[in-house]
Amino acid sequence: xxxxxxxxxxxNARLALCLILLMLSGIAVHAQNPAGEALRLSSFTAQPGxxxxxxxxxxxxxxxxxxxxxxxxxxxxxLRYTHSIALRRERSFLLVRLNDIxxxxxxVDPAQPGGVAxxxxxxxxxxxGFNRLTIGVIQHYTDRCEDNLSPELWTELDLHExxxxxxxxxxxxxxxxxxxxxxxxxxxxxxxxxxVLSFAGADEINAAALxxxxxxxxxxxxxxxxxxxxIVWPEAQYPASATDPLxxxxxxEKIAELTGEPxxxxxxPHLAISRTPPVRDERGRLVRPARLQLxxxxxxxxxxxxxxRTLALMDDAFNPVASSTVVDRRQRPAAVSPLSRLVLQPxxxxxxxxxxxxxxTLKGFGSQRVGVDVRLPADFYTHDSAQVELLLDLAYGAxxxxxxxxxxxxxxxxxxGRLLDEAHGATFNRYRIVLPARRFVPGRxxxxxxxxxxxxxxxxxxxxLDGRHLVAQILDTSSLTLPAFGAASSQxxxxxxxxxxxxxxxxxADTRFDLFIDHPVQTGAALTLIGRIAQASGAPxxxxxxxxxxxxxxxxxxxxxxxxxxALPEALFADSSVAFGRALRWPYTAIxxxxxxxxxxxxxxxxxLIQQLGLQATPKPAAPFQDMLQGHVEQVSGLGPLGGLVLLxxxxxxxxxxxxxxxxEDAERLDERVNALVQPQVWSQLDGSVLLWQNADSPVISAQxxxxxxxxxxxxxxxxxxxxxxxxxYWLALVLVGALLLALAINAWLKxxxxxxxx
Numbered sequence: 001x002x003x004x005x006x007x008x009x010x011x012n013a014r015l016a017l018c019l020i021l022l023m024l025s026g027i028a029v030h031a032q033n034p035a036g037e038a039l040r041l042s043s044f045t046a047q048p049g050x051x052x053x054x055x056x057x058x059x060x061x062x063x064x065x066x067x068x069x070x071x072x073x074x075x076x077x078x079l080r081y082t083h084s085i086a087l088r089r090e091r092s093f094l095l096v097r098l099n100d101i102x103x104x105x106x107x108v109d110p111a112q113p114g115g116v117a118x119x120x121x122x123x124x125x126x127x128x129g130f131n132r133l134t135i136g137v138i139q140h141y142t143d144r145c146e147d148n149l150s151p152e153l154w155t156e157l158d159l160h161e162x163x164x165x166x167x168x169x170x171x172x173x174x175x176x177x178x179x180x181x182x183x184x185x186x187x188x189x190x191x192x193x194x195x196v197l198s199f200a201g202a203d204e205i206n207a208a209a210l211x212x213x214x215x216x217x218x219x220x221x222x223x224x225x226x227x228x229x230x231i232v233w234p235e236a237q238y239p240a241s242a243t244d245p246l247x248x249x250x251x252x253e254k255i256a257e258l259t260g261e262p263x264x265x266x267x268x269p270h271l272a273i274s275r276t277p278p279v280r281d282e283r284g285r286l287v288r289p290a291r292l293q294l295x296x297x298x299x300x301x302x303x304x305x306x307x308x309r310t311l312a313l314m315d316d317a318f319n320p321v322a323s324s325t326v327v328d329r330r331q332r333p334a335a336v337s338p339l340s341r342l343v344l345q346p347x348x349x350x351x352x353x354x355x356x357x358x359x360x361t362l363k364g365f366g367s368q369r370v371g372v373d374v375r376l377p378a379d380f381y382t383h384d385s386a387q388v389e390l391l392l393d394l395a396y397g398a399x400x401x402x403x404x405x406x407x408x409x410x411x412x413x414x415x416x417g418r419l420l421d422e423a424h425g426a427t428f429n430r431y432r433i434v435l436p437a438r439r440f441v442p443g444r445x446x447x448x449x450x451x452x453x454x455x456x457x458x459x460x461x462x463x464x465l466d467g468r469h470l471v472a473q474i475l476d477t478s479s480l481t482l483p484a485f486g487a488a489s490s491q492x493x494x495x496x497x498x499x500x501x502x503x504x505x506x507x508x509a510d511t512r513f514d515l516f517i518d519h520p521v522q523t524g525a526a527l528t529l530i531g532r533i534a535q536a537s538g539a540p541x542x543x544x545x546x547x548x549x550x551x552x553x554x555x556x557x558x559x560x561x562x563x564x565x566x567a568l569p570e571a572l573f574a575d576s577s578v579a580f581g582r583a584l585r586w587p588y589t590a591i592x593x594x595x596x597x598x599x600x601x602x603x604x605x606x607x608x609l610i611q612q613l614g615l616q617a618t619p620k621p622a623a624p625f626q627d628m629l630q631g632h633v634e635q636v637s638g639l640g641p642l643g644g645l646v647l648l649x650x651x652x653x654x655x656x657x658x659x660x661x662x663x664x665e666d667a668e669r670l671d672e673r674v675n676a677l678v679q680p681q682v683w684s685q686l687d688g689s690v691l692l693w694q695n696a697d698s699p700v701i702s703a704q705x706x707x708x709x710x711x712x713x714x715x716x717x718x719x720x721x722x723x724x725x726x727x728x729x730y731w732l733a734l735v736l737v738g739a740l741l742l743a744l745a746i747n748a749w750l751k752x753x754x755x756x757x758x759x
Contacts (some may be wrong), residue, residue, distance in 0.1 A: 005579050010672065020267065022599065037167075040159065040162065041162040044062040044133070050157060051156070052154055053156075053157065055366060056140065056153060056742060059134050059135060061133070062132070063131070063133075066128055066188050066189065067128065067187035068129075069170065069179065069182050070168045070170050071168070072123070072188060073167045073168070074690065075164065075165070076118065076120050076121070077096070077162070078116055079096070079106070080117060080157070080668075082158070083110075083114075083155040084153065084154050087141055088140045088143070092107075093106055093108060094117070095132070095136045096133070096136040097132075098131060098132070099132055101123055107423055108155070121680060123678055128187075139154075148366075151293070164713075170189070170191050174274070174573055175273050176321055177273055177316060177321060177323075177324060178316045178320040181290060183292060184221055187695065190221070191292070192224060192225065194226065194227065195229045195242055195245070196210060196228055196229070196231075196247045197230075198231050198232060198233075198249045200233065202301065205251075207294065207409060207545050208305050208308075211545070211549045213247060213249055213296060213527075215531055215540040218532065219538075219540060220316075221531075222267055223535065223678075223680070225532060225535075226532075227564060228524050229244075229507065238497050241687045244292065246292070248297070250296075250302070251298075252264045256266055264297060266325065267299070268327060270307055271297075271311060271324050273295075273322055274290055274292075276291055279289055281580070283319055284370070296311060299312045310324075313540065335509055337480050337542065339537060341539075342538050343507060344375060344482055345378060346482055346483065346486075348482055350482075352474075352475075352477070352480070355373060355475035355480070358374065358476050359473065360473065362472045363468075364467055364468055365454065367450060369449065370474065372449060373515050374444075374445040374446065374480065374712055375445070376441075376443065377443075378501070378503075379502060379503075379712065381485060382442075382443065382486065382487065383437075384438055384602050386437035386483035387437055389434055389482075390408075391478060392428060392430070392474065392478045393430065393481045394428040394472070394473070395425070398423065399423075399455060400454070400470065405418065406449060406451050406472075407449075408448070409447070410440070411440075411441065411447075418454075420472070442489065442500065444599075447480075453471075454470075486712070488711070488712030489503070492646075492687040492707070492708075493647075494645070494647055494687055496687075498536060503558050504533050504660070510682045512556070513544045513545070513560075514548050514552075514560070515546050515559070515562065515623065516553055516560070516563070516627050517546070517548055517562050518549070518567040520560055522667060523546070525674035528674055529560065529678065530544055533727055536683075550563065550567065553650065553653070554653050557688070559655040559658075559660070561659060561662070562663075566582075567579050570582070573585065573651075574651045578646045582659060585634045585635075586635070588632070591630070591633075592630050592637060592705065594705070601617065639664060642701075643664045643676070643694070644662070644692055645662050645663075645691040646689060647689075648689070648707060648709075649709040656709070657710060662674065672695075673693070675698055676695045679696040681697075685702065687702045688704035692706065709749065
């Protein structure tokens with residue numbers, strides 16, 4: 001049954017509803033305030049703001065994940081909507097489907113254009129994994145001669161104020177390793193918090209295995225954050241009262257000391273999962289609740305690290321067992337990391353099928369959009385004249401009318417158009433579209449194909465075709481060919497960090513990342529941050545090392561420093577216009593011109609010129625021109641409730657080294673700020689060079705500074721081009737020097753020639 005209340009009637013009927021609630025207190029109160037959880041429907045879509053459904057028929061799909069570790073019961077949806085007052089009441093209604101099964105039909109009333117519909121969803125329609133909730137509309141404003149694209153045809157969905165309420169029932173079966181993806185996945189009922197227990201004195205394990213475990217679990221969460229709590233035994237007590245999963249990382253001998261039971265029988269890197277039973281005292285009081293427990297263990301530190309590495313790499317579905325021991329692991333070539341399988345390589349051709357784009361068939365009247373994802377390396381860089389070639393296999397049917405077109409967009413920008421004007425249809429094999437490589441950005445790109453299909457016009461009053469016969473198809477045999485490109489990046493770029501994890505992601509296995517903390521109490525926050533960076537990257541990396549103490553920052557080329565303001569070394573900010581410490585240094589907007597500190601322009605010279613001209617591959621920060629406005633104010637104050645984050649060149653290490661500083665006023669506040677930072681509402685706003693934030697509901701402050709530095713590992717030629725593109729005044733100097741040398745050489749040659757002729 002569907003209950004639909006226009007907003008005007010809601011206000012006028014408030015007293016009547018209260019009386020009804022009093023008379024039916026037992027049932028009605030339960031219906032209005034059910035026990036359980038509630039989520040906004042807007043949390044299942046990336047589209048900000050209300051969603052507008054136009055034309056005669058239109059719909060939007062929301063994908064609601066449900067973990068297989070729970071059963072979802074008693075689901076109820078409240079849907080807030082507004083619609084055009086021009087709609088015909090008897091012919092217009094909202095339609096809601098779950099997994100293609102209709103669960104509600106909601107009539108609209110033009111006299112009350114706003115309303116809230118409440119309806120239940122049958123329990124047996126929910127499935128483990130992603131459930132598709134389709135909210136559609138069929139709307140008409142007249143009975144004859146209707147324009148299907150009339151502006152009067154619209155309905156607006158306020159998903160932020162619409163909610164899904166439900167109860168959860170946890171499954172109690174003993175888990176297997178194949179359940180890890182469901183236990184820590186993004187679905188409703190999965191765990192968003194985990195406690196990691198390690199052992200005092202196990203420095204090698206704590207440095208290398210803990211980052212791998214954090215990455216492994218966070219990657220299973222996909223786009224949802226994972227908060228990691230960390231405890232060290234025996235310095236801290238065994239967590240008896242918590243209900244979140246417990247991951248124990250250590251040798252079998254240490255685990256035996258912890259549990260007071262015989263050591264697990266392991267003969268190599270070992271993973272084991274179980275559900276520990278609840279423990280009650282003699283009075284029946286709960287002492288230790290049941291919880292999910294994962295062991296990452298081995299006979300020595302090397303085997304524990306290998307077990308953690310396997311946890312980060314394995315496909316859960318291949319392990320329907322409670323425990324597993326690693327016998328061998330091989331990878332060829334050994335020099336690349338798992339990230340290399342996700343990014344495209346230079347001078348290679350890929351079919352759309354390789355990129356996860358199956359053949360797409362578009363039918364019916366109107367505009368439809370399909371897209372192919374193109375992921376480039378985070379340090380992608382090429383020259384201005386480079387081109388990306390699309391060879392499109394496209395077909396469309398007969399009966400296309402005026403206005404039938406295909407438009408191509410790259411990252412939302414229009415790049416190509418094609419009129420679909422063959423009356424009897426057409427087939428294109430390897431239809432060539434050339435895209436400028438400079439339009440692609442490092443990291444994730446999307447090529448969208450928007451096809452607008454319209455039927456032929458038919459003469460006569462109210463005559464026309466509904467367009468059901470229209471069809472177009474883009475085949476998965478279409479291909480994309482990339483030009484040569486190198487590895488160079490202009491930094492700092494927090495937006496790139498947020499979308500790809502760079503500079504803390506790499507396609508090469510031997511790249512080292514170091515995370516320095518001031519005190520072991522910050523280990524949980526450090527692991528939380530490492531997990532979020534792994535999510536941005538999309539793959540684990542074996543190069544993370546966790547260090548307690550800030551002494552060795554000068555030895556790291558890519559490092560994160562996580563510490564309270566009072567613990568930060570002043571030398572770390574020696575060459576920066578931003579500083580956290582006893583005194584804060586801010587590059588206020590009024591005294592800084594950042595217009596030239598944008599993305600790198602793609603053109604320049606070679607490594608030979610660097611050596612011959614005595615230039616540095618990674619130049620010291622300098623004003624792009626002599627009179628450029630730049631400055632800062634240094635003051636003794638504090639961050640208050642805010643967290644601070646800045647990405648800068650590491651002045652303590654060699655040129656090209658980067659350091660990310662994450663700080664707050666004290667250790668407790670730092671932990672809270674990191675947990676807020678990894679939330680999608682904050683992480684998605686990473687931009688510029690400096691970020692200040694408090695929590696997911698507070699405004700985020702970001703700024704770009706003039707301090708720039710270049711990072712690159714693949715090509716000195718491209719690195720120099722990047723550097724000179726950021727410093728274009730050197731172009732003129734080099735051209736003038738080259739012209740002068742050429743003129744002198746020609747003059748000397750002419751003099752010698754003339755002298756020889758006279759002799």
